[in-house]
Amino acid sequence: MVAEGAEQETTGTAGGTSAEQPPAAAGSPAPDPKIAAAVAAAEAAGPAAGESVRIDSWIWSVRLVKTRSQGAAACRGGHVRVNGERVKPAYSVRVGDEVRVRQEYRERVVIVTRLIRKRVGAPVAVQCYVDNSPPPPPREAIAPAGIRDRGAGRPTKRDRREMERLRALRGLSGTPGSIPGSGPGPARPGSR
Template sequence: MASEDADENVNRGTGGTGGTDPTGSADDAVAPADGPVDPRVAAAEAAGPGNGETVRVDSWIWAVRLIKTRSLGAAACRGGHVHVNGERVKPAYSVRVGDEVRLRHEGRERVVIVKRLIRKRVGAPVAVQCYIDNSPPPPPREAIAPAGLRDRGTGRPTKRDRRDMERLRGLKPPGFSSGMSGQEGRPRGR
């Protein structure tokens, strides 16, 4: 009995199927290469899909914290901001281990490869163990500074400053007026 347990441990360490599981699940093949699995990841995987099952893409990107809510994930899919293996996908698309997921959210593109399937949302340290991040680095903060920022202590913008800022933002064309001149907009009195 003890020798069977030792043989099972040897098989797991060399990348074997790991005991009585005839299918040789992907989890057993991945776990030794990654080292020990965090107990929280193991708990999330236990609550997740079984062998051969899949997870919805909107649920998975929410569970691994790429997006704040599942409804935002579904909206991103419907808007064409989520691609799996190069294809636009709907929220109910089934994600599998090894898929490449591209997500465009908040002005940044995230490119991740699915390592583990989970359905429950987990903490950030656990979530990064569920994917391989191949995203380009985020742009520097100076490059994304909003236009129209004033120096501290200069006060409120003048009317002329506001008009210049609106013209820069493209809100009003130059020379735009409200169209109400003189008596046109006044109600007729007695």
């Protein structure tokens, strides 16, 4: 039985590869049936012939933003560019467009390969674009300022000055006199 199946595959008869279904590329794993079914469902939910997809809806559908309203706000704020141009939320995205979404600490750069308008799972979403984003910054580069090791005790005067300097660099300083040398601070009792 196994030998017959092997002969059928090599001769191209029933059970072998056909012109309708291209063979899988050499070296690439066979697609997961669950992902293939989800891709088919996403394509069925995609736009009909001649219809378009809004950019805010597309970036939400492929999970570049958490909500569609965040996508629309990013477009209005100028954080979304398509082919180098700032776009409004109603801009119609097309296959082949380069979409840049600027987020908190990084910029995502993707090329559209498939149009969808309903949110899909992450394995399906990554098949709708080609990710050309630069790698994210290292975690220590975005660590919050002023974090101390647990059990390190009370900060010294030098440690406090360093924390204040870091907070000032990040714009988190609350009072104008909290940074040494930045001007007169509040008067202390007993000082002249």
